[in-house]
Amino acid sequence: MELKFTCPGLPDGGVFPPENTGRGADISPEIVIENMSPKAKTLAVTLEDLSHPIRGFTHWVIWNIPAAERVCGAIPPGKRVPALGDAVQGAAYGWHRYAGPKPPRGRKHIYRLSVYALDTPINLGPNAGKRAFLRAAQGHLLQKGSLTAAFG
Numbered sequence: 001m002e003l004k005f006t007c008p009g010l011p012d013g014g015v016f017p018p019e020n021t022g023r024g025a026d027i028s029p030e031i032v033i034e035n036m037s038p039k040a041k042t043l044a045v046t047l048e049d050l051s052h053p054i055r056g057f058t059h060w061v062i063w064n065i066p067a068a069e070r071v072c073g074a075i076p077p078g079k080r081v082p083a084l085g086d087a088v089q090g091a092a093y094g095w096h097r098y099a100g101p102k103p104p105r106g107r108k109h110i111y112r113l114s115v116y117a118l119d120t121p122i123n124l125g126p127n128a129g130k131r132a133f134l135r136a137a138q139g140h141l142l143q144k145g146s147l148t149a150a151f152g
Contacts, residue, residue, distance in 0.1 A: 003145030004034040005115050012147035016111065021151050022102025028060070030073035031115060037142045040067040040117035044137070046130055047092075049101070050148070051109035058092040058130040059099045059111070063137075064121045071115075079126035088122075091129045101151035108152035117143040 007029040009017045018024030031045065044063035048056050065071055066085040077097030081087045089096045103109035118140045124132055 001035070001037070001143055003036065003115055003117050003143035005145050005147070006032050006034070007113065007147065008032065010113075010147070010149055012149070014149050016101050016149050016151040021100040024100070026098065026100045027074040028098035028100075029113070031071040033069050033071075033115065033117075035143075036067060036069065036117050039119050040142055042118045042121050043067055043071060044116040044118065044122070044133065045071070046112075046114045046116075046133075047098070047100075048112045048114070048130075049103070049109050050112055051103065051107075056130075059101070060094045060097070061090040061092050061130045061133055062087055062098075063090070063116075063118075063124070063133055064088050067117065088124065088126050090124070090133060091127050096126055103152040106152075108150050110148055110150050112146050112148050114144060114146040116141055 010029050020029045043065040047060040065087040079096045093099045120140050122136045
């Protein structure tokens, strides 16, 4: 079952609001989940630039967010986020923080925001990246959902 979620002000297929970009306030968007499995214990989020020359260039990865129907926006930087149950922000373009879209001026890039529901916390340190997270999540992934949006 696909995980369904919305981000207020960030429609699937739409455009990133300036506050969620590297040319604005560069704050993470709020996430509202609609159909999370009752078996979910934690959530994870990734943000990837699908237009970047490096395929699947990761802007942000965070895991071990306690399962809830809402993930607050404006998650602060840091390897661990105490306000989110000690969630871990990994190694990505946003080194231990959200780094919103910021393509070269005059270019439009497409970004994919993905949310994962897992049946357990993932035991990885903050220097792990998206690939290590996805490997560790194998066998624990209950649901995944994505939205894409443009900026530039």
